[in-house]
Amino acid sequence: MNTQVPIIDEATTLPLPLVLLPGTLCDERLFAPLLERLPARFAKVLPIRDAEPAAAAQAVLEQAPRRFALLGFSLGGLVALEIALQAPDRVAGLAMVSSNARARAQDALQRPADPLEALTASWPDCVGPEGRANTVLRQTLEQMALDTGRDVFAAQEQLVRSRSDKRGRLCALCMPVLVLAGAEDRACPPAMQHEMAEALLDAEVALLEGVGHFAPLEAPDAVAAHVATWLGRTDQSHRITPDRARKGGNMTKTETSAPKPDQPMENAVHDGGKVLQVERRDFTELVPNDRPRVQSMRGFDPIYTDIVDYIVRCTHRIWDERDVGLIYTHYTHNCVAYTTLGTMYDRETHIRDTIQRLVEFPDRRGLAQQVIWRGNDVDGFYTSHMTHGQGRHSQYGMYGKPTGRTFLTRTVADCMILENKIYKEWIVRDNMGPIIQLGLDPHAFALEIATRKLDAGQPIMEVVENRRLLGQYPPESEADVSIAHSEDEAQLLRDLHHIYNKRMFGRIHEIYAPNCQWHGPLMREYYGIAAVLQQTMRLVALIPDGYFVPQHISSVESEEGGTKYAIRWMFDGHHLGYGSLGSPTGHPLSVMGVNHFLIRDGKIIDEWVVYDELSMLAQIKIAELQQAS
Template sequence: MSSTETTNKTPVASEKTNVKSTRDEPVLQVERRDFIDLVPEKRPRVQSLRGFDDCYTDIVDYIVRCTHKIWDERDVGLIYTHYTHNCVLYNALGTMYNREQVVQDTLQRLIAFPERRGMATQVIWNGNDVDGFYTSHLVTGTGRHTQYSHLGKPTNRTFVTRTVADCMIHENKIYREWVVSDNMAMMRQLGLDTDAIAYGMAKEQFDKGFRVTDIGENRRMVGQYPPEMECDVSIAHTDTEEQCLRWLHEIYNRRMLGKIKDVYAPNVQWHGPLMKELYGQAAVIHQTLALIGMIPDGAWMPQHVCSNPCEEGGTKVAVRWIMEGHHLGYGELGKPTGERLFVMGMSHYHIVNGKIVDEWVVYDHLALLAQIKLGQMEE
């Protein structure tokens, strides 16, 4: 599969820029640190950050601290100094094309969930302050639905959900961002009618004139040829990243799900959509089959990969990917409708001694359901 088929291709940085520091102290990692250690006071800057605000000491501190300031400390106006005026923000059902839209969207979300806390789970990154940074920020969100909002009457129920935000950053400003949230998990925990919510999401897009574009073949297979044996690994920066992309191509595009027992540890922990926490190779095989089976003609395409050595041992790898195909199989979305589906997904992997010991994967069934309803509205 050619990387030229993917959109939104990002500049790459050499492997050594991931660990380059202006001091002996390394760039922060999230896993073992309390929040006050992730946004330290009086810590000297340990990484070259030309053009960044003085309070930031490295790129992980930047993304964790500014996220907390905007969302938890309610300094929403920081978006004006941390996003470019023409920033583009992609999600699974709609795109924002300017900074003011980001401000307005943030305000509306804060209204609905004033008790929400977004806790940094991990940040995987690459780049430098000359070419630009890329961060993949996994957040575990908790809160309670206490206010009237676009979701209607508050239910006062609590929720836990996961979100991954991938950002391209240059001189203190985010200029492109991809956000994937497990909204279906949240709506189910709140006891809301997910079918009605998906219909409302679709109707909003339909009324704006947006339609589902069904391009037919997705080039996973060309004509009567089988899938490509080898994947294009040109977006990788390290041997570990190349190997991870080859594993995923083998599993998702060549449908060789037996590969999972070779590359996942027997005691792997899988953290998936709908806040599932599962264990072992059999669980990974089943959940992977669930996605492929729901979109059996789907083509899996990586769009970005980055990695960092992990303080716990091994390497953390972040992959931003899409899957395109049609709703031709049973699953979480119910009876097959034949509608075209576009999955925007984010996966984080912890690889130790050549085996995946942890996988976090986020994609949104609610956005997929809305896509189905949008296609049905057009018909």
């Protein structure tokens, strides 16, 4: 069999190349019996010598074809899983042989530093009952251990110790997967194999009776049969959806940047199993009754098929279908919601606020615009859900006497969710828009809010020191990108730091497309770089000492091409500039906002900006009232 893998440029070339990764103290001899039994195809065994999973994965990717089937044994399976999560568009199929997705157990025994001694110590756990008497098998393993050497073995052991738990990330993998192990494997027992298979979207499990850890050497015929079937599935899948990276001529995010090793790539999609995207779909397509679940959703109600379906459907059920009581099953009792006009600290306050809004605006509708998300059902999900709210002011409520006028406003709700319940939420609603559209006086309304807050004992916000500058030094030259999950996210944070904190507004000309569109507060709609420049400077002009602090960022690849990003941020400073809030007062201001971006070919095509000018005005009124008292 030809074991040299060329770089294959034609996306539909079949059969796909096969890359094999051996385990600890193993080399290409581990796979020799398997390769002899497989139908002819290009194959290559690549060694693992790095001491850190991400580095080992990158080393393999540098030597691998552009798109390939990937089989990893034991330690090689750990690295194969890392590769599939880093570069899902390059891995057409994944086989996990005698491996698992867990972190190393804290009570795992330390093995001897000498390779041969380590093999001898673990021999009872290495093979099945029949294999323990197989002298040829043992000699093969001993020779591979001797040839590995102490240095490579030490690096392999360090890699095993440093691996992270990836069970929560398995739901991101959409390619055909084979989970294969011996039924007598003590190192990676059957329970671990079923655990992986249940979390994966397209996995088949094979447990070989009487076989231990070294299945490729103990039962090569059985292993070859299962691997051949898996390769057939992989080739067929590749034939149907060849190289998604070539569609539309755009690079996907996974090709242009590698995520952090410990961060999930749950946003991957595949034909027939996509996590929903809101754009370009009618509402009935967003909440179908017969759609199968396409994402691991442990603890979620059966009606929800993925996290986007969850956030869109439950919002509609609560607000549009008036099933307000669902808040009891969709929010924790102590859920904290940070809004632009105050904070809610419990579920009952959520229910009361929802009922009051629905009574005042009986025909209110919230139209989902987009959901940008990340996470999984183990660590929790984070969603940034943008809606357009519209309705008619026909009843008494917080806005006073009914005006009969209609309103349209933009809101973003960022939610942290685990097992069907939202436990933390940030609601950024453009409250100033409805005030103006209903014909109310913003200053009088803000004064009412301020009076209520002051009577309730809420003190004036204090900004003791401008955090943008340290003493007399200029702003930090480099942005804090610690919240980014990819280089693309980090670059966007750097650009915003240059614009908002370093006041280098000229960067806007570099990163926005000439035909860009800007969607802002009060439902403002502007086109072109000059308009973006003016509207961006407008906020900074109101708070010229303001400090821009991103608090969360997430991103998903868009079906329309490019990538969408959501950034939640704070902008703190003092009212020192002229603008819609009136003459400068010098009072402290804290602005909570969310921006959504669509970036394609390195340029911002669309930007949605949501913050609340009514909240800013109310803060000024609170300060004035307290100052007067």
